[in-house]
Amino acid sequence: MQVFKAMFKVMRSRLPSALIGIVCFFAISAIIANASTKENKFEASRLNVCIFxxxxxxxxxxxxxxxxxxxxxxxxxxxxxxxxxxxxYKRIDYALIINKGYAEKIKAGDTADLFGSYHLSDSFSVVYMGQVLDEYVNSVKAYLSMGKTFDEAVASAEVALSQNAEVNMFRADNAGNSHFSVDFAGYFQYMPYILVSIIISVVSLVLVTMNKKDIRYRTNCSCMKESSYTFQLFLGSFLFVFVIWLMFMIGGMILNKEVYTGRAWYAVLNSFIFAVVVGTMAVLVASFEPKDNVLNLITQVLGLGMSFFCGIFIPVEVLSDKVLSVARFLPAYWYVRANNMIADITQFSLNEVMQCYLIQLGFAAAMVIITLLVRKVKYSGAAIGTAVKKAAAAEH
Known part of the structure; x- marks a missing residue:
């Protein structure tokens, strides 16, 4: 397993940058998870008001x-x-003017032209203050019509309007699936981008290093079979992908202790399949031996391209039909589609989720086949050239 060991020696130099990306993703996910798991209660807003x-x-x-x-x-x-x-400059939200004659008009039951104001057009403060003033004036007017004095009407109105009901904001998942909420689905939703960025940047660079001409020719001169060499490259790449994916799953368990219960298992499997797809993608990219700057460009194009076209950063609902027709030829589209069904963002169908799994695996199989063909065509010349040189040396 010399090739396998050599791969991980080369990977050590790339691990710090990969770990930085993982830590940043965990930090952002923890902030989002903390914000979404707080007790959701409605609280009335307080405005900055000046009264004239x-x-x-x-x-x-x-x-x-x-x-x-x-x-x-x-x-x-x-x-x-x-x-x-x-x-x-937002030092105040609303300027209220209590017009002269307010007391006389409200006692007479006249509610026209009681107030003036300065405010931003169509702002929240306009609606809020308008509602407060209407409720107060109408309540005082109602109590006055019941025969109460103005002081009694004001006191009764304040008591009535000060009654607050405790309102908790609650959202239930469509299928009662409390173990995989829409909030936590975002953790898996954004995972493809960081997987693409880390796996391709690390695995592809390591494989490019392993496939350099001097190393490649030396390997072809050895007794190692091409199939064994390729197998060890795939094995090392898969092991790295598995470790990175496992780190994300452990992080997800820390953020949501119930991640491994209920329907969330489908999301875990979905992420693993996509990680394998990205691993095969990285091996395929490395087969063309791009330079470091080109490899970084490819990583960003693949990561950001699939994120914007396939519904990772932008919801699928707002993407045009033309964009989605192109996105169907990318594995991230089928990952997002399965994730949305698992989270009940769209109608859940186990058969369709399995179909998304199979399509992603189809992408992985296709990239493995293409990689093998590329390597066979690209590196067979090295073996032939080496054999010719050996024969020429023997004649001399």
């Missing part, structure tokens, strides 16, 4: 006090230019 009370009555003061309870009050000068600048 032109009515200056007990009634307008009561409204201002009510607004202060759920928002942060900012004091600025009552100047149009200053107010507009404050909104533009």
């Amino acid at each position: 009370d032109e009515d200056d009555t007990a009634e307008s003061h009561a409204l201002a006090d009510f607004i202060k309870k759920s928002n942060d009050i900012v004091e600025i000068e009552n100047d149009r230019d200053i107010i507009i600048d404050s909104i533009y």
Whole structure:
């Protein structure tokens, strides 16, 4: 197994860059997982509001006090230019003007022209403050119509509007599959890009080094068969791919302890198959012996190309039919399609998932066959040339 051992000696120089990529991927995944696993509760937003009370009555003061309870009050000068600048630079979200005559109108049941405002058009603050003011005015008006005094109406309105229901944001998977949530499916969704980047950059570079002319001719002069040499290259590449994939699976188990339960097993198998596909892709790329800068370019083109065309970085739903028709000729498309079904992003079908597996394995088999043909054509000349040189040397 001399070739096998030599491969891993060469790999040592590339491991630091591969580990950096893996650590970065784990760090980003941990941040996303931590954000998605927090308890999802709805909380009302607090706005930065300034209030200009032109009515200056007990009634307008009561409204201002009510607004202060759920928002942060900012004091600025009552100047149009200053107010507009404050909104533009987001020092305030909303400037409320309580018009003169507010108290008289609300007691009379007239709700027209009670307020003025400065705000950004069609912003969240407009809708939010409009809802708050409408609820307050309508509640006070309703209690006044019941015969209560204004103070009693204001107190009752504040009590009614201060009642908050606890709202928890909950999302259930379509098939009740709690062990493979849509949130954690993102871990497997983005894995192909980092697999392509690491495996091709490391495996292809090692194989290119092993296939250099001097090493290749020396191997052909030895008693080692071509089949044995190729087998050891594939074995070493597969072992490296398996170790990298296993590291991702261990990282996934740390981020989600239930990753190895339920339907998540399908995602694990899907990722393993794709890792094998990328391994065969790396061996095929190395067969053409690209230079280091060309190899880096190929790695980026394959990684980013499949990520954007196949739905890794961009959801499949927003990709055009022409793009998807091209993506079907790439293995990452079938990986993403299976992953979306497993996560219930699209309708789950076990038969279609298995079909995606088989298509990916078909890509792997095709690349192995092409690699063997390329190596046979490319390196048979080296063996022939070596034999001719030996015969010429014997004659002399």
